[in-house]
Amino acid sequence: MTRKTRNVIAGVLGLSAALAAAGCAGGSSNGGGGGSGSGGGQVKLTIWQNSTTGPGQQFFLTAAKDYHALHPNVTINVQTIQNEDLDGKLQTALNANSAPDIFLQRGGGKMQAMVTAGQVQALNLTATDKADIGAAALAAESIDGTVYAVPMDTQPEGFYYSKDLFQQAGITSAPTTVDELEADVAKLKAINVAPIAVGAKDAWPAAHWYYNFALRECSQATMTSTAKSLKFTDPCWTKAGDDVAAFLKTDPFQKGFLTTSAQQGAGSSAGLLANHKAGMELMGNWDPGVIASLTPDQKPLPDLGWFPFPAVAGGQGDPTAIMGGADGYSVSKKAPKEAFQFLEFLATKDEQEAYAKAFDAIPVNPAAQEAVTDPYNVSTLQAFSKAAYAMQYLDTQFGQNVGNAMNTAVVALMAGQGSAANIVSATNSAVARG
Amino acid sequence: MSDTVGSDTDIQIPSPGTAGAGGARTSPPPAPAPAPATAPRRRGRGRMRLEIAVLSGPPIIVFVAFVIFPVVLAAYYGFYKWQGYGAATDWVGLNNYRLILTDPAFQQVLWHSLLILVLSLVIQGPLAIILAILLNQRIRGRSVIRVLIFVPYVISEVIVGTGWSLMLQSTGAANDLLKHIGLGALQKDWIADPKLAIWTLIAIISWKYIGFAVILMLAGLQSIPEELFEAAQIDGASYWQIQRRITLPLLGPTVRIWAFLSIIGSLQLFDLVYIIWGQYVSGTAGTSTMAIYMVAQGRSAGNYGYGSAVAVVMFLITLIVALLYQRFVLRRDLRGAITEGVS
Numbered sequence: 001m002t003r004k005t006r007n008v009i010a011g012v013l014g015l016s017a018a019l020a021a022a023g024c025a026g027g028s029s030n031g032g033g034g035g036s037g038s039g040g041g042q043v044k045l046t047i048w049q050n051s052t053t054g055p056g057q058q059f060f061l062t063a064a065k066d067y068h069a070l071h072p073n074v075t076i077n078v079q080t081i082q083n084e085d086l087d088g089k090l091q092t093a094l095n096a097n098s099a100p101d102i103f104l105q106r107g108g109g110k111m112q113a114m115v116t117a118g119q120v121q122a123l124n125l126t127a128t129d130k131a132d133i134g135a136a137a138l139a140a141e142s143i144d145g146t147v148y149a150v151p152m153d154t155q156p157e158g159f160y161y162s163k164d165l166f167q168q169a170g171i172t173s174a175p176t177t178v179d180e181l182e183a184d185v186a187k188l189k190a191i192n193v194a195p196i197a198v199g200a201k202d203a204w205p206a207a208h209w210y211y212n213f214a215l216r217e218c219s220q221a222t223m224t225s226t227a228k229s230l231k232f233t234d235p236c237w238t239k240a241g242d243d244v245a246a247f248l249k250t251d252p253f254q255k256g257f258l259t260t261s262a263q264q265g266a267g268s269s270a271g272l273l274a275n276h277k278a279g280m281e282l283m284g285n286w287d288p289g290v291i292a293s294l295t296p297d298q299k300p301l302p303d304l305g306w307f308p309f310p311a312v313a314g315g316q317g318d319p320t321a322i323m324g325g326a327d328g329y330s331v332s333k334k335a336p337k338e339a340f341q342f343l344e345f346l347a348t349k350d351e352q353e354a355y356a357k358a359f360d361a362i363p364v365n366p367a368a369q370e371a372v373t374d375p376y377n378v379s380t381l382q383a384f385s386k387a388a389y390a391m392q393y394l395d396t397q398f399g400q401n402v403g404n405a406m407n408t409a410v411v412a413l414m415a416g417q418g419s420a421a422n423i424v425s426a427t428n429s430a431v432a433r434g
Numbered sequence: 435m436s437d438t439v440g441s442d443t444d445i446q447i448p449s450p451g452t453a454g455a456g457g458a459r460t461s462p463p464p465a466p467a468p469a470p471a472t473a474p475r476r477r478g479r480g481r482m483r484l485e486i487a488v489l490s491g492p493p494i495i496v497f498v499a500f501v502i503f504p505v506v507l508a509a510y511y512g513f514y515k516w517q518g519y520g521a522a523t524d525w526v527g528l529n530n531y532r533l534i535l536t537d538p539a540f541q542q543v544l545w546h547s548l549l550i551l552v553l554s555l556v557i558q559g560p561l562a563i564i565l566a567i568l569l570n571q572r573i574r575g576r577s578v579i580r581v582l583i584f585v586p587y588v589i590s591e592v593i594v595g596t597g598w599s600l601m602l603q604s605t606g607a608a609n610d611l612l613k614h615i616g617l618g619a620l621q622k623d624w625i626a627d628p629k630l631a632i633w634t635l636i637a638i639i640s641w642k643y644i645g646f647a648v649i650l651m652l653a654g655l656q657s658i659p660e661e662l663f664e665a666a667q668i669d670g671a672s673y674w675q676i677q678r679r680i681t682l683p684l685l686g687p688t689v690r691i692w693a694f695l696s697i698i699g700s701l702q703l704f705d706l707v708y709i710i711w712g713q714y715v716s717g718t719a720g721t722s723t724m725a726i727y728m729v730a731q732g733r734s735a736g737n738y739g740y741g742s743a744v745a746v747v748m749f750l751i752t753l754i755v756a757l758l759y760q761r762f763v764l765r766r767d768l769r770g771a772i773t774e775g776v777s
Contacts, residue, residue, distance in 0.1 A: 054603070062471065086586065088733060091518050091736075092520065095518070095519070095520070110736075113518075113519040113520075114519055116519065116520065117519040117520025117521075118520065119519065119520065177533065187713075200714070201711075201712045201714065201715055202712070202714070202717065203712075203713075203714035219653055254693075255604045255605060255623075256603050256604030256605060256623055256625075256626060257624040258625075258715050258718070258719070259599065259603060259625045259626050259710075259715055260713075261712075265604070267600075267603070293586060399517075399736075400517070400735060401517065401735040401736050401737045402734035402738070404730070404734055404735035405735065407714065408714050408717065408730070411714045411717075411718060412718050415626070415628075415715070415718035415719075417628075417718050429537075432517070432533060432738075433515070433530070433533060433731065433736035433737040433739075433740040434515060434517045434733070434734065434736060434738075434739070434740060
């Protein structure tokens with residue numbers, strides 16, 4: 001009797017253990033590297049991308065279908081992961097050995113961490129691939145000369161502005177120096193709109209002000225060497241913080257900017273621009289798409305223009321340099337070779353044109369760049385091709401922990417607490433933690 | 435993962451059984467000699483073991499897998515400098531704890547957490563007692579008022595947070611209302627102004643959680659025997675004397691339990707602050723809490739080792755406060771001396 005009872009207990013407990021284990025594994029079983037032993041057999045690939053809305057998501061679904069038509073043995077399962085959820089989920093999946101075959105790569109310190117942990121594949125690009133993508137864009141996705149992700153678009157940063165509001169305020173040409181920008185701030189205040197919108201609640205949009213001032217104040221060599229040493233000793237880092245503080249004195253941002261989010265709803269910074277409540281916003285080139293989704297009729301803003309971050313007097317950085325990242329895709333460790341082949345397919349001219357259209361973005365493929373027609377994208381592309389160099393967004397460049405500390409410290413500065421020196425010290429102490 | 439769960443099961447098989455058997459042995463008076471009819475008795479015990487295993491086994495497994503195991507993991511990772519990619523290899527001993535305790539930002543959030551704790555007790559407690567005493571009388575619309583007070587507690591933190599943050603923005607409804615009733619001079623940046631933000635938070639917390647306190651106090655009031663009030667009235671006690679000498683002392687156990695729940699809740703406050711202020715602005719607005727610090731340093735900054743150490747510190751602080759409270763405040767309640775306060 002007792003033994004029987006024990007067996008029953010063991011059985012019941014075993015069953016629940018199995019259920020619990022199944023529960024643990026259930027969410028990630030669809031990743032798992034698919035058919036790693038592919039020799040012309042059926043291959044199933046999983047891709048994680050972050051476009052939750054119509055055209056962007058549709059681009060990947062169509063590309064997957066088109067690729068399947070060309071290679072009937074390859075089936076691609078497109079999974080959409082919300083942008084802010086993506087990093088955490090991806091990290092868990094990578095550590096649990098159940099990563100998707102292909103996933104959105106943020107680059108910089110995060111990519112470095114994945115490479116160190118041996119979680120992504122080094123990509124052997126052919127000469128055709130290199131011609132398709134272009135050297136500048138590839139540089140952003142390489143570590144020590146090895147490519148770890150295939151970039152899809154470039155995301156140069158600058159000011160998106162309302163041409164109508166600028167005209168009303170009597171601004172005839174885009175500002176090229178910070179002094180001119182400050183003068184334009186005053187003119188926009190006079191017509192009773194917020195001169196510049198910023199979503200400081202999310203921290204990074206505010207921190208981008210610091211990045212751009214740093215881009216103008218610090219030389220390219222300093223920026224690259226700091227990315228390696230993570231020691232912010234060069235005085236240009238403090239100078240950039242002082243610039244932010246000085247600019248803040250002109251009261252250029254919308255009321256309550258500290259509690260404004262960047263991309264959610266009409267009250268967000270992108271929403272203020274979309275509804276003509278603010279004159280301009282400093283943002284990466286995904287902004288037109290975000291703004292379009294927040295206009296009253298959910299159509300692109302007809303009077304949207306673009307100009308690059310103005311020059312800073314006496315800065316060490318090149319005044320044409322551009323802050324900007326790239327959206328690229330990496331291949332996880334266990335993925336079959338078809339995963340990389342699909343990425344090569346996405347870099348071809350036709351796919352890149354479709355990508356540019358779907359995301360309202362600037363494709364990396366020079367042949368596809370001819371398809372860019374929106375005036376703001378044309379200006380961006382012109383500035384980008386003239387740029388002496390492009391820098392990855394600093395929070396990506398310096399890795400998540402340093403980037404996060406930097407962003408937090410910039411918000412504190414904008415809230416009137418702390419100083420430029422605090423940004424430097426907070427960044428230095430973040431290195432100790434992770 | 436399945437390995438771990440499997441080994442957990444091995445550990446667990448005896449534990450519910452023995453615990454159950456122990457409970458069974460102690461609750462009836464211990465029998466000096468076993469009853470002669472052993473067979474039915476054994477069957478009864480086996481059956482009970484089976485029931486205990488079937489009923490408590492799965493929850494225990496889930497609890498171990500999703501609560502105990504992560505706690506152990508957090509303690510483990512707290513000794514590493516680890517960004518969450520690959521395995522944790524960079525052992526730093528107690529360095530994370532040293533960094534936490536010397537970080538001015540942590541001292542700041544600890545101070546915020548304590549302030550929230552004290553203000554919650556001081557504001558909600560007396561208010562809830564007064565409301566409960568009022569609502570314990572037969573007044574018109576009593577049930578409607580009770581529902582109105584309790585409704586905020588039922589609404590999820592996300593909705594409460596989003597709603598209040600929209601209304602209290604500098605361009606929000608609260609300031610609009612002030613302007614329209616001619617009090618435009620009182621318009622404030624209720625959320626971002628560091629002088630106001632903590633009070634905004636306290637106001638929202640009070641509004642949200644007072645319903646829970648009132649319901650508890652009402653239940654406490656209703657457990658006070660009616661005769662005591664009648665006897666006091668016959669003895670000629672005034673209304674205030676009755677409240678002071680009978681109601682408040684007899685409400686003591688309820689107040690102490692409520693305060694306990696409120697303290698634990700305050701120490702772990704996260705969602706309201708995160709939704710209204712976000713992890714970045716809460717620091718400058720003076721509303722960040724220990725849990726916000728944990729998420730900001732851990733998940734957001736990707737310092738998983740450091741964040742785990744913060745989680746352990748938070749756990750220890752809460753545990754110590756809870757144990758001290760039980761030891762010194764709840765002791766007499768736990769003895770069951772409900773009428774002690776009257777004597």
